[in-house]
Amino acid sequence: MHKQLLGGRFHFESTSQALLDLVEAAYGDVPPHRLPFLTPELHVQLRLVPGGHLPNAMEPPPVQMQSGMDLLFGVINAANYVVISPRQRQALVVASEDMLAFPYHLRYELIEFAVFVLAARCLGLVPLHAACVGREGRGVLLLGDSGAGKTTLALHGLLEGMEFLSEDAVFVQTESMLATAVTNYVHVKNDALRFVDDAKAQRWISESPVIRRRSGVEKFEADVRSGHGRLAKAPLKLVGAVFVSSEMTDDPDALLRPVPKGDIAARLDADQAYAAGQAGWLPFQQKLVQMGMHELRRGGHPRASVEALSDLLDRRMRL
Known part of the structure; x- marks a missing residue:
């Protein structure tokens, strides 16, 4: 095969x-x-x-x-x-x-x-515990602790028409800053279904097999190849990166805030402990510092965060 x-x-x-x-x-x-x-x-x-x-x-x-x-x-x-x-x-x-x-x-x-x-x-790829969505071949990397909301954000990006690359594991070629992944599943907790407004998408997820993580957490394993959104047909060129935060805000203008450049390297090291020990990490880290990063807080609905990501993509694609 x-x-x-x-x-x-x-x-x-x-x-x-x-x-x-x-x-x-x-x-x-x-x-x-x-x-x-x-x-x-x-x-x-x-x-x-x-x-x-x-x-x-x-x-x-x-x-x-x-x-x-x-x-x-x-x-x-x-x-x-x-x-x-x-x-x-x-x-x-x-x-x-x-x-x-x-x-x-x-x-x-x-x-x-x-x-x-x-x-x-x-x-020679940098392996990241991360999600990634994009548009027109450009992508935004989603970093953050487990439970911060990367999967929910990637799922709603898919449902809102963005190109879906991955919700869990992303691999980056540093020279080109192209991000690739195995685009096959999205793993969704049962309590996250309350944010899925479309009945067809709800059925797709709720009728999917349930897997049990080593932590004991159970999730639906929904196959994204079944036609419920746009998959990234080719690697996405990274034009932005955000740390996804569990902190809430009701102000749509306060969802995204820039991370001070002097803090980016240390936050990346802490967030990606495995990748930080791999070959190629330092040049990748330096490119993200040069690119600049943001922190993305939670809105009242994941759709608000997707809109903030879309705005970030628009700004970066115009540069």
């Missing part, structure tokens, strides 16, 4: 149709993003082994991360793990038959982890 993802050409190989079906669930019909320069060939082998390793489990044990000898490991147990070799541009995902009962964990914590790490390391 071959997929164009995150600027790379991924080749998935397996004798297990069940594992290839999970690959298709994750990456089928995802916009085939390409980045400037070369498109590397990346290989992921998926191997299914006999079960009996997760007896009576409500969920699999958490993934333990290890590294050594230019290899990266994500280990659940002796029969469920991923080994990644960026130097060889290859990854091996091993899963037991009883792990198939946990398709979300298998897909998200092993298969997608392998894809993300290979893309970031082999293409």
